[in-house]
Amino acid sequence: xxxxxxxxxxxxxxxxxxxxxxxxxxxxxxxxxxxxxxxxxxxxxxxxxxxxxxxxxxxxxxxxxxxxxxxxxxxxxxxxxxxxxxxxxxxxxxxxxxxxxxxxxxxxxxxxxxxxxxxxxxxxxxxxxxxxxxxxxxxxxxxxxxxxxxxxxxxxxxxxxxxxxxxxxxxxxxxxxxxxxxxxxxxxxxxxxxxxxxxxxxxxxxxxxxxxxxxxxxxxxxxxxxxxxxxxxxxxxxxxxxxxxxxxxxxxxxxxxxxxxxxxxxxxxxxxxxxxxxxxxxxxxxxxxxxxxxxxxxxxxxxxxxxxxxxxxxxxxxxxxxxxxxxxxxxxxxxxxxxxxxxxxxxxxxxxxxxxxxxxxxxxxxxxxxxxxxxxxxxxxxxxxxxxxxxxxxxxxxxxxxxxxxxxxxxxxxxxxxxxxxxxxxxxxxxxxxxxxxxxxxxxxxxxxxxxxxxxxxxxxxxxxxxxxxxxxxxxxxxxxxxxxxxxxxxxxxxxxxxxxxxxxxxxxxxxxxxxxxxxxxxxxxxxxxxxxxxxxxxxxxxxxxxxxxxxxxxxxxxxxxxxxxxxxxxxxxxxxxxxxxxxxxxxxxxxxxxxxxxxxxxxxxxxxxxxxxxxxxxxxxxxxxxxxxxxxxxxxxxxxxxxxxx
Numbered sequence: 001x002x003x004x005x006x007x008x009x010x011x012x013x014x015x016x017x018x019x020x021x022x023x024x025x026x027x028x029x030x031x032x033x034x035x036x037x038x039x040x041x042x043x044x045x046x047x048x049x050x051x052x053x054x055x056x057x058x059x060x061x062x063x064x065x066x067x068x069x070x071x072x073x074x075x076x077x078x079x080x081x082x083x084x085x086x087x088x089x090x091x092x093x094x095x096x097x098x099x100x101x102x103x104x105x106x107x108x109x110x111x112x113x114x115x116x117x118x119x120x121x122x123x124x125x126x127x128x129x130x131x132x133x134x135x136x137x138x139x140x141x142x143x144x145x146x147x148x149x150x151x152x153x154x155x156x157x158x159x160x161x162x163x164x165x166x167x168x169x170x171x172x173x174x175x176x177x178x179x180x181x182x183x184x185x186x187x188x189x190x191x192x193x194x195x196x197x198x199x200x201x202x203x204x205x206x207x208x209x210x211x212x213x214x215x216x217x218x219x220x221x222x223x224x225x226x227x228x229x230x231x232x233x234x235x236x237x238x239x240x241x242x243x244x245x246x247x248x249x250x251x252x253x254x255x256x257x258x259x260x261x262x263x264x265x266x267x268x269x270x271x272x273x274x275x276x277x278x279x280x281x282x283x284x285x286x287x288x289x290x291x292x293x294x295x296x297x298x299x300x301x302x303x304x305x306x307x308x309x310x311x312x313x314x315x316x317x318x319x320x321x322x323x324x325x326x327x328x329x330x331x332x333x334x335x336x337x338x339x340x341x342x343x344x345x346x347x348x349x350x351x352x353x354x355x356x357x358x359x360x361x362x363x364x365x366x367x368x369x370x371x372x373x374x375x376x377x378x379x380x381x382x383x384x385x386x387x388x389x390x391x392x393x394x395x396x397x398x399x400x401x402x403x404x405x406x407x408x409x410x411x412x413x414x415x416x417x418x419x420x421x422x423x424x425x426x427x428x429x430x431x432x433x434x435x436x437x438x439x440x441x442x443x444x445x446x447x448x449x450x451x452x453x454x455x456x457x458x459x460x461x462x463x464x465x466x467x468x469x470x471x472x473x474x475x476x477x478x479x480x481x482x483x484x485x486x487x488x489x490x491x492x493x494x495x496x497x498x499x500x501x502x503x504x505x506x507x508x509x510x511x512x513x514x515x516x517x518x519x520x521x522x523x524x525x526x527x528x529x530x531x532x533x534x535x536x537x538x539x540x541x542x543x544x545x546x547x548x549x550x551x552x553x554x555x556x557x558x559x560x561x562x563x564x565x566x567x568x569x570x571x572x573x574x575x576x577x578x579x580x581x582x583x584x585x586x587x588x589x590x591x592x593x594x595x596x597x598x599x600x601x602x603x604x605x606x607x608x609x610x611x612x613x614x615x616x617x618x619x620x621x622x623x624x625x626x627x628x629x630x631x632x633x634x635x636x637x638x639x640x641x642x643x644x645x646x647x
Contacts, residue, residue, distance in 0.1 A: 010039040010112065010125050010139045013149035016367055017075070017123065019046050019399030024077050024118045027052070027092060031065065031370075032072035035157070035319045039112055039127070039139070042069060042153070043368050046397050052092060058099035060397070063342050064372045067331040068157075068317030071097050073112025075123070082124035083136055086113035090128040090136065112139075149369055150266035157319050158256050159268065159371070161207060161415050162276035162332050164312040166191065174302040180351055184308070188344050195333050198223035199281045202328045206255045207273035207415065215255055218247050218324055221281075225329035252327055253320035268364040268371045272320070273415060276332050308347060312339050313360040315371055315415075342375060361412040365400055371413060372398070382408055391647045403645045410490040431605050432458040434488075436597070436616045443584040443593035443618035451559035452582035452595065454566025458484035458496070459616070461601040469499060470602060472520045475577035476502055477599035478570045479528050482579070482641055483536065485568050491644055492536050505531050524572045525639040532641055541640040548573065548630025552621040555585040555592040561640050568597075570639040573630065576600075580638070584618065593618040594629065 074093035078085025090113035126136035200222035256272035314335035460480035569580040582595035619629035
């Protein structure tokens with residue numbers, strides 16, 4: 001039984017609760033799960049439709065939110081009367097819950113209402129016990145647990161993934177095109193009926209490689225399902241499912257390799273995944289034998305045939321202790337039904353015309369603990385304005401920045417079999433290390449605040465790809481590392497250029513003579529900025545220093561770059577070039593350190609050797625012996641690539 005509201009604890013797992021500042025009247029939906037303790041907030045979605053268009057809001061949330069998560073309350077930016085504002089948020093959340101579930105009955109679940117004081121930013125939390133309650137009760141305590149939220153979700157839960165391509169044929173009288181919609185809707189309803197037929201078969205298998213034995217797929221039959229059960233009241237199973245002989249009693253953990261290992265699982269990317277395949281067993285043994293029968297229904301008048309392609313792709317969340325049978329019948333199948341209805345609504349206006357090219361993607365953007373699902377119309381590609389507007393709308397709903405391509409198709413979750421080797425990239429026969437600064441020793445700046453590169457990059461250095469550029473290619477390698485960052489953040493899909501391709505680009509724009517191609521000439525910050533502008537459309541800021549002693553004076557400015565832009569920086573000094581990945585700065589004492597990635601390394605792709613050899617690590621502005629990594633008598637320039645403003 002849930003605790004009384006006076007002593008209840010509200011747990012906040014999401015790293016960011018307030019998405020849109022303190023603009024009065026802004027409404028957000030609080031997201032939880034029926035499988036979590038009461039009043040546990042996993043994420044929050046912004047209400048983006050004017051005048052609270054519940055039909056559109058419920059349609060959007062039905063598409064976006066995986067089964068296994070649900071709206072558990074509302075948060076509103078209000079005035080000084082916190083309870084009155086929170087009650088408004090509660091009523092909106094209850095109406096939305098009804099609209100999402102398409103039910104008209106009273107909502108007697110306990111609902112969270114939160115009010116943000118527009119003046120102070122203070123958040124007040126309340127609980128509404130029932131829909132009839134006109135008074136709210138304050139929450140006893142609020143606990144913020146964002147530091148261990150991912151671990152909580154994914155050590156205890158898993159994802160079920162189901163893809164189902166459908167070719168849906170239907171006929172209608174050629175003389176009556178208006179009947180096409182009716183026939184299409186009937187065909188959709190017939191598919192939904194088949195999901196729940198006794199002859200439907202669902203095969204569940206592990207979607208992740210494991211070091212030990214992979215369990216055999218589990219066959220579940222429609223005749224054994226119990227539909228419509230309350231997910232929060234389904235009995236969980238103990239962990240010892242290996243001794244269970246009845247497949248109806250096997251839990252999801254039976255197909256979860258991470259349940260049997262000590263693997264670190266803290267995100268949807270590396271969570272356990274179960275693949276669900278759908279089949280119809282039409283050849284099941286019949287009690288009576290007989291020859292096959294074919295029935296002929298002649299058309300009474302000229303008819304027209306239309307075939308609609310529907311590629312369903314759903315993702316749901318379930319606790320590992322949940323029986324597989326219930327996970328499929330109460331999560332996967334309802335998700336297929338909802339998605340079918342969503343696709344139907346999009347296709348219906350275009351039924352007698354060219355059908356939109358609909359593709360379903362799953363994303364796990366930063367700051368959102370669980371995956372989201374989107375339906376993209378890709379008739380004209382990702383850069384078409386209509387598709388850009390769709391992504392902008394999603395960014396607003398999820399509180400994502402509008403200058404980062406976080407929901408492009410290249411960012412979609414990879415739901416193929418997991419392979420740990422994907423953490424590094426293979427290029428031209430060699431393995432490129434990624435994010436080599438992770439795990440390095442601290443900077444030594446005792447009271448410093450570190451500001452680091454945001455996102456992943458590949459480490460390019462001398463002698464890679466069996467190409468000898470020792471002594472002249474360091475700036476080329478730094479440029480390759482910078483371009484790899486833009487690739488891995490999905491700002492571009494171009495390949496990282498070779499030295500020769502970089503030289504050809506500079507010749508094409510008229511900066512160099514044709515003889516420059518194939519030479520061993522150095523390049524600097526100006527040339528790098530030309531190449532980035534030509535190949536990626538990226539603008540750069542260049543900072544010049546008469547002496548290395550001036551660099552520490554710009555630590556605050558460099559920290560701001562990493563906090564707002566997050567791109568790697570090229571440092572050039574004479575004939576040397578380095579890549580700067582971050583700064584650690586103590587504003588009180590002025591002490592600072594620079595995180596340097598050195599392209600002059602000539603060894604193999606050995607992370608331990610690179611870190612221990614100082615090829616990636618913190619360099620103090622002035623060390624204990626009074627020496628500096630940057631020479632005082634040398635001119636330096638810094639190339640600061642600017643992040644493009646795009647979604």
